Amino acid sequence: MQADNANGPVLTAVNLSRVFGSGDTAVTALSSISLKVQQGDFLAVTGRSGSGKTTLLNLLSGLDSPTTGTVHFHGDDLANLRESDLVEMRRHKIGFVFQSFGLMPLLSAQENVELPLHIGGASWRERRQKATEALRAVGLGTRARHRPFELSGGEQQRVSIARALVTEPEVVFADEPTGELDTATARSIAETLGEVAASRRATVIVATHDLDLAATAQRRIDLVDGMIVCQG
Template sequence: MDEHAEERDAGVAVVGSAAPMVEVADLHRSFGSGAGQVHALRGVSFTARRGELTALRGRSGSGKTTLLNLVGGLDRPSSGTIRVDGHDLSELGEEGLLALRRDRIGFVFQSFGLIPILSAAENVGVPMRLRRTPAREREERVHELLALVGLADHADQRPGELSGGQQQRVAIARALANQPSLIIADEPTGQLDSDTGRAIMQLLRAVVRSEGVTALVATHDPNLMELADRVLDLRDGQIVA
């Protein structure tokens, strides 16, 4: 499978689509110093192809969230290299990382992260407002995305009026707002029951297909592994399979 996301100029240079979307090489991340130093990642290397859903499996404390934060440009590694969509993150300053996160990466979190006072439609529209997308284009994209995640009839409801599964669907729609090349999802089913969690994972699978994006999804649920194109087992900060 080699579906390609739409290439566009979005604050960072566009590169050829032949390279993997994500390339991680010998990544280390430590916190603290001396006797209290914690080695969260120990020499992690992997690639994620374009149009692929890669699942990161591991128990709490295995390093999944640390790895996703590094790939998403939310943290800096102690050593090693990360390339996202052809860009070496170590060569990007704060403004470059901000542009990358805003324009090329969509985030989905376990706690949904929706703004309580905004409607579902308004939450989905937030990333486009930050990018100063024209109002009519923004409204059309919001409508399209809410329909994609099956919530077209819930556009005016606030998060408190939605179920957990519906809130996560809104979060996925929001992550897709600026047509990212990469979606990073950290335990997106962690607060959901098993049936709803499977439905959310199936939705992510469908989104990867329909939007042509790459997805990195951290989960500890073995029942969701069959929906991924590839599974990476993370244990004690290392990929073991």
């Protein structure tokens, strides 16, 4: 991968389309999506279920490939990268937060947060230090030894956010991060994501149908039937 371009956009999508299936059974999930995302942006992607939000996040993060169009990460066309380069990008430059938290049930909060570092070959000392810092950043410094079943839904999602942050990624993708939370907890998670974007200059891209969460973002795009109908 080429050196990062500090002055250019982190992500650029040009005429993205994604079609699943073929012939009479073909389903168009996204159509002609173009956008640029700058370093430090907090972008909300809104729309009803089935509007293409998750598909767009998957394409921007390199988890899936577009049927047509291109995605560039710091100027690199993801379609031209080797699988090993994509793995390296996702391991060190991208973090993920999921609606269902995705925590390992038998591991403590600390151990769950350390996992990406362990996979990346970090030393025990580095893993412990960075995981502790990440948990403190999301307000869970005193809950490090608790397992997921000992934590509330909001606390579990904060662990998930800490895990996404621990590798110090440039971009954090969050797919419906408040979908399983009550209103007050969802608002708290939205504030945490906003603080992450502001304090670490990490780019945060959130797919959500939660308009309160979307309102905390700096920018917003609305999807209807796989197309952008509003962008600001």
